[in-house]
Amino acid sequence: MIKKRGSLKDQEFLASLKEAVEAGARFTDTHCHIHFSPLADELDDVSERAAERGVHRMVTVGIDLKDSEQALLTSRKSEKIFFTAGVHPHDAEEFNICQLGRFEEILSDPKAVAVGEIGLDYYRNHSAHDRQREVFATFLDMAVGLNKPVVIHNRESDKDCVDVMSAVVRGRERNGVIHCFSGDRGLQKWALDNGFYISYAGPVTYNSSDHLRDTVQYVPLDRLLIETDCPYLSPEPYRGRTNEPAHVVYTAKQICDIIDVNLYDFAVQLEKNYTQLFG
DSSP states (O other), rough: OOOSSSHHOOOOOHHHHHHHHHHOHHHEEEEEEESSSGGGGGGGHHHHHHHHHEEEEEEEEEOHHHHHHHHHHTTOOOOEEEEEEEOOOOGGGOOOOHHHHHHHHTSSSSTTTEEEEEEETTTTOSSSSSHHHHHHHHHHHHHHHOOOEEEEEEESHEEEEEEEEHHHHHSSSEEEEEOOOOOOHHHHHHHHHTTTTEEEEEGGSSSOOOHHHHHTSSGGGGEEEEOOTSSEEEEESTTTTTGGGGGGGHHHHHHHHHHHHOOHHOOOOOOOHHHHHHH
């Protein structure tokens, strides 16, 4: 992995990236929050830096009603930006069932590609577990009704996450994506068996993430996605700095090293995967 910006390994990678982009390689940051500060304050520069590295499309992800409305507005600023709408498990306590009508309106926008991010988080526990499960199921039902894929947040809640999803989404062909995958092999197998894609973010590049890198080899190439989750979780060699869509190529590079595929071919497959899931 690349540990230092400007190092020989970094220079070699950026040279190979330039060749791949010149040959037509393109990347999508499938999960970001570019409507968050500080990225929203310099959106043109963020988009330009992304384009320089072949990142031609970004999906900015809503986490509650007000935030989802902001994600929609941000998507209207560029043809490169798409969005999702949903309620993050941290915000489950603040959700009111009266908001569902507005969520449906937002999700009817042509640039709304998925319902999310939704799911469970038993690590931070900002909302009670039963409330998280209730809101999660509500938005899964909405996704089925709207025939949209879902963007799943899961942290230390593998069993309950599967239990809630199994009751609603079993049998759909393109259920959605487990974003910023950090679960175990059991969750991964269930997800792959039930129409989900697996997305990796910056943590797959960290020294402490051998277990996470091990899971990559079990995901079929046609079910992989990459993301930044920016402005959080910067990959090496940008760890500790504000993350942005341009950095997603370092996650791509790490996965290429793990599964032994060249960058251009991987980029082509990732774009096919994006289109297959999100349309």
